[in-house]
Amino acid sequence: MSRLNPILAASAQSTDAYQQAIKQTSEAVVQWLQQPEMYQGKSVAELRERIQLDFTSQGLGNQAAIERAVEFFLKDSLSVHHPQCVAHLHCPSLVVSQAAEVLINATNQSMDSWDQSPSATIIEMKLIEWLRTKVGYPAGDAGVFTSGGTQSNLMGLMLARDAYFARQGHSVQQDGLPGDLRKIKVLCSENAHFSVQKNMALMGLGYQAVTLVKTDRFARMDINDLAEKVAQAQANGEHILAIVATAGTTDAGAIDPLPAIAELAAKHQIWVHVDAAWGGALLLSDKYRDYLDGIELVDSITLDFHKQFFQTISCGAFLLKDARHYELMRYQAAYLNSEFDEAQGVPNLVSKSLQTTRRFDALKLWMGLEALGQQQYAEIIDHGVTLAQQVAEYVTGQPSLELVMQPQLASVLFRYRPASLAGADDAAIALLNQKIGDALLDSGRANVGVTESDGVTCLKMTLLNPTVTLQDIKVLLALVEKTAEQL
Numbered sequence: 112m113s114r115l116n117p118i119l120a121a122s123a124q125s126t127d128a129y130q131q132a133i134k135q136t137s138e139a140v141v142q143w144l145q146q147p148e149m150y151q152g153k154s155v156a157e158l159r160e161r162i163q164l165d166f167t168s169q170g171l172g173n174q175a176a177i178e179r180a181v182e183f184f185l186k187d188s189l190s191v192h193h194p195q196c197v198a199h200l201h202c203p204s205l206v207v208s209q210a211a212e213v214l215i216n217a218t219n220q221s222m223d224s225w226d227q228s229p230s231a232t233i234i235e236m237k238l239i240e241w242l243r244t245k246v247g248y249p250a251g252d253a254g255v256f257t258s259g260g261t262q263s264n265l266m267g268l269m270l271a272r273d274a275y276f277a278r279q280g281h282s283v284q285q286d287g288l289p290g291d292l293r294k295i296k297v298l299c300s301e302n303a304h305f306s307v308q309k310n311m312a313l314m315g316l317g318y319q320a321v322t323l324v325k326t327d328r329f330a331r332m333d334i335n336d337l338a339e340k341v342a343q344a345q346a347n348g349e350h351i352l353a354i355v356a357t358a359g360t361t362d363a364g365a366i367d368p369l370p371a372i373a374e375l376a377a378k379h380q381i382w383v384h385v386d387a388a389w390g391g392a393l394l395l396s397d398k399y400r401d402y403l404d405g406i407e408l409v410d411s412i413t414l415d416f417h418k419q420f421f422q423t424i425s426c427g428a429f430l431l432k433d434a435r436h437y438e439l440m441r442y443q444a445a446y447l448n449s450e451f452d453e454a455q456g457v458p459n460l461v462s463k464s465l466q467t468t469r470r471f472d473a474l475k476l477w478m479g480l481e482a483l484g485q486q487q488y489a490e491i492i493d494h495g496v497t498l499a500q501q502v503a504e505y506v507t508g509q510p511s512l513e514l515v516m517q518p519q520l521a522s523v524l525f526r527y528r529p530a531s532l533a534g535a536d537d538a539a540i541a542l543l544n545q546k547i548g549d550a551l552l553d554s555g556r557a558n559v560g561v562t563e564s565d566g567v568t569c570l571k572m573t574l575l576n577p578t579v580t581l582q583d584i585k586v587l588l589a590l591v592e593k594t595a596e597q598l
């Protein structure tokens with residue numbers, strides 16, 4: 112270690128190196144933010160050729176490694192803050208989230224035991240308590256921060272499964288799954304996130320365990336079809352572990368009818384998990400909080416703060432209504448949450464999480480809430496939902512564009528379909544719209560999503576960015592039309 116001490120520590124050599132590295136990096140970020148292009152437009156092949164690891168025997172040193180990251184990563188990154196970057200549920204981040212990341216990274220706390228994260232543990236627990244009050248759950252701290260929606264959904268499905276069999280006197284945690292595994296089912300809508308399928312496969316039950324419920328013309332779960340599917344499953348002797356409702360489907364932003372689903376589930380003693388990865392942002396809304404009415408009735412909830420809460424990736428949470436269900440996944444690890452410590456009331460979040468080592472992502476939300484306050488947070492969330500309504504109205508007035516579905520959250524589904532293509536078949540229009548999306552990204556000028564809604568290939572704008580205006584979107588739509596004409 113004579114040449115350079117690369118570890119962050121108290122010595123002047125280390126703190127000088129730290130400050131220098133952070134200064135060099137933040138200056139590069141500020142410069143990158145000025146780039147006018149949304150993306151430099153390099154192809155897959157170009158980037159594969161250009162990006163090479165330079166792992167030398169002596170090392171390049173921090174400064175050169177940072178310069179190379181700027182050249183080979185930063186300059187060819189997608190500008191998620193750019194007004195024409197609207198393809199995904201991928202938000203630009205709050206400035207204060209960046210500051211939080213500096214603290215999270217420099218302190219490198221790990222959330223798996225009190226003795227690795229004392230103040231962080233308390234902050235996370237208080238934030239979970241607060242989130243529960245926003246949802247309308249009973250007071251308590253049952254819940255945990257997660258890497259995002261996929262993991263939170265897994266926790267909901269896993270606990271629903273274990274609670275189902277616990278009611279029959281069987282411990283899945285101890286003894287694994289009982290009986291005929293092909294009879295174990297969960298129900299979710301056709302528009303639920305694919306992580307439901309992936310998680311059921313991960314749990315050893317396969318995609319076959321997911322029964323899809325039909326949706327209405329606004330992509331919301333059809334409650335009558337749900338009732339029929341539940342009745343059918345029961346008639347077949349199947350075990351329904353859970354109904355997964357979605358509050359904010361990935362494309363349409365549809366919110367399933369939560370009160371009706373909760374009522375039906377209660378009649379049959381079925382666990383309800385709500386995937387509110389996107390729509391959960393409305394917990395802070397002024398204008399649209401009532402869209403989430405009924406969320407307080409369900410057993411568990413997924414929230415994602417790296418979507419419309421504008422936090423950097425990763426930042427999500429899982430909330431569990433009845434803390435007793437956490438017993439189903441409890442594990443006593445002598446080195447982390449010993450009986451001795453627990454008897455003295457030392458809090459440990461490891462038993463609430465699927466992860467062991469875990470980042471202190473809660474700090475980002477904590478600092479975001481403190482910095483912005485209620486009013487400003489509500490404004491930046493409501494902006495997207497209101498803007499989507501305005502954009503939909505504008506799209507409806509454009510002869511060459513077709514609105515595919517009325518927006519519900521901050522997304523607009525539409526397609527390019529001018530009168531000149533009135534006679535063209537759907538496959539040709541689908542291909543044209545796919546090509547428009549690809550050409551826009553290749554040009555580096557815009558990133559518009561390409562997806563399917565009820566079998567129709569369409570374009571998608573996810574309008575999370577609170578600095579984007581209707582005028583910006585008009586410019587983007589003009590670009591869509593121009594690109595289409597050139598194809």
Ligand SMILES: Cc1ncc(COP(=O)(O)O)c(C=O)c1O
Pocket residue numbers: 200258259260261262304306357359360361386388389415427
């Ligand atoms: C509705 C919904 N649920 C879950 C997820 C998965 O979340 P994550 O990517 O944070 O794992 C997404 C991702 O977009 C989503 O839209």
